Amino acid sequence: MSALYGTYARSGLAFERGEGMRLYDQNGVAYLDFHSGIAVNALGHGDPHLVGALKSAADKVWHTSNVFTIPEQERLGQRLVDATFADSVFFTNSGAEALECAIKTARHYFWAKGETDRYEIIAFTGSFHGRTLGTIAAGGNPNYLEGFGRRLCDEYGMLLVLDEVQCGYGRTGRFFAFEWSNITPDIVAVAKAIGGGFPLGACLARGEVAASMVPGTHGSTYGGNPLATAVGNAVLDRIMEPGFIEHVDQMGQRLAWHLQQLAQRFPDQVLELRGKGLLAGIKITPPVRDFVERLRSDHQLLAIGAGDNVLRLLPPLIVTEADIEEAVGKIAAAFEAIQAETN
């Protein structure tokens, strides 16, 4: 029996190495990765630029402290400010911490203005923002507001805080998913892909909103440390390469097309297609947990479930159309196997 907390229904599968779109288990069996460590491995496995950045950072200094200047952190922060709506960045180790920072920043903004009664966070029903107490409280909030968005925020003087932890950093075919709508947020939380597999997150904010976050209001021992931000800069190098996000957009369209074909072929199993870019959801009839396990053990395809019996596909952003065809072929084979078993 494992010495670890029983918080995960873990598979016994353990991976030894990875290369591009594939992970290899301890017996050398290759798995096609449409899971990406839940949207983390945006550049797949073993990207030479990322590996090189981490190795050279490891030869320098691993950790100092945020009481000193961390040049790689300064550089990554400036690059994110130059590339996005934000004027100011706070680095964290995870998505939940990025959201905690977002919540604190929003509350502090109103507190510093003397509007101390403005502390409530309104969130979408069914939303998920992490597993700290604060982010659990902010997720699935029953205060559902139809059409809640920038216009309502402006009307009522509220701040618009977006969680781009999973959908940001290129995954939908834009750098941020919010770029698909014509809005500018006040605060955005990012994580997952920003470190490409090294724990890193960030809270990005407009200057006026972040202005009250003065010394003593927030902090993190590790957030944005030299190793993490060296890798973060290397990830950004790759994502900002000309054509990278266009590739994601194209592959997202190809994935949607192949999934439409799949839905037509298996109308009894595929109930609905959802998602944007390389964040795809397929609402299916077979129980999704069993289906994910079947894909993994019988077809060597790594995918993940989502609420509402949805099969979630999140390939690394370097995916090719051949990989997409292979993955969709594996899903089709799994549907066929289920049909054969039930007939």
Ligand SMILES: Cc1ncc(COP(=O)(O)O)c(C=O)c1O
């Ligand atoms: C949309 C979203 N927000 C926040 C989080 C929390 O991130 P972390 O697990 O890094 O704390 C997740 C993690 O899955 C997420 O998908």
